[in-house]
Amino acid sequence: MKVHFAPLRLWVVAILAAAMTGCSGDRASIIEDSDARRIVRLDVAAANVFVIEENDRRLMIDAGNPGDEERYEALMRELGIDPATIDYAILTHGHIDHAGTAASFQERHGNQMIGGADVQEMIDAGGDVDYCPTSMTARFIRMTIEGSRYPAFKLDRAIDMHGPEIDLAELGMSGRILPHSGHTPGSVVILIGRHAFVGDLIRGGMVANETPATHFFMCDLEENRRRIGEILELDGIEQWHPGHFGSFPAEAARAYLAKENGD
Numbered sequence: 001m002k003v004h005f006a007p008l009r010l011w012v013v014a015i016l017a018a019a020m021t022g023c024s025g026d027r028a029s030i031i032e033d034s035d036a037r038r039i040v041r042l043d044v045a046a047a048n049v050f051v052i053e054e055n056d057r058r059l060m061i062d063a064g065n066p067g068d069e070e071r072y073e074a075l076m077r078e079l080g081i082d083p084a085t086i087d088y089a090i091l092t093h094g095h096i097d098h099a100g101t102a103a104s105f106q107e108r109h110g111n112q113m114i115g116g117a118d119v120q121e122m123i124d125a126g127g128d129v130d131y132c133p134t135s136m137t138a139r140f141i142r143m144t145i146e147g148s149r150y151p152a153f154k155l156d157r158a159i160d161m162h163g164p165e166i167d168l169a170e171l172g173m174s175g176r177i178l179p180h181s182g183h184t185p186g187s188v189v190i191l192i193g194r195h196a197f198v199g200d201l202i203r204g205g206m207v208a209n210e211t212p213a214t215h216f217f218m219c220d221l222e223e224n225r226r227r228i229g230e231i232l233e234l235d236g237i238e239q240w241h242p243g244h245f246g247s248f249p250a251e252a253a254r255a256y257l258a259k260e261n262g263d
């Protein structure tokens with residue numbers, strides 16, 4: 001049976017697709033530029049990729065949607081970053097908008113891909129998995145990405161999800177990688193200085209970008225809220241950087257969680 005959508009629904013789908021797939025301009029912003037490090041955010045099609053420069057090393061966090069490689073690289077070069085000089089890339093998880101260009105960066109530039117061990121199964125499926133929408137808006141967004149896949153690849157380093165946190169000193173930098181499967185199996189959170197890079201544990205608002213909101217896709221909301229609480233208990237984390245929209249201070253994430261828990 002062929003399904004027909006009402007004109008309003010078609011309009012909503014078109015607007016959401018535009019918001020999530022790149023009709024807004026690509027943007028680069030500097031999050032930190034200190035004696036210790038430089039951190040930049042690259043926003044392409046509402047998917048954030050971060051590059052951290054420290055101790056003559058470069059680390060990329062996440063890899064955006066497939067087909068957007070040149071857009072990210074153009075933003076990098078505007079900031080004086082040669083993609084071939086990125087030593088490592090850490091994937092917060094394996095959804096298409098976080099691992100979509102990973103195979104390209106790995107093959108063309110030799111960037112070593114790091115992620116939670118449990119995410120390899122999702123990578124092998126090209127990110128084509130159940131997205132578990134959390135709202136009507138999320139259901140519309142899912143319609144625009146269902147069946148989409150990215151090129152599969154193998155992680156250069158798979159983090160044991162039941163093992164200890166990883167000290168980034170192993171990569172010549174400061175910070176930690178936390179096995180933290182709140183959003184999906186194999187999800188990780190990266191802590192660097194006062195910053196937490198949380199993937200899709202939470203997102204910013206589509207309109208009020210710096211207002212925390214429940215991510216569009218989440219299979220276990222209760223577990224996800226518990227994981228957000230764990231990050232909030234950590235000392236010294238002042239800024240949260242989600243995979244979409246944002247960023248926002250830790251206190252904003254705390255207020256979000258209190259509201260979600262009915263406190």
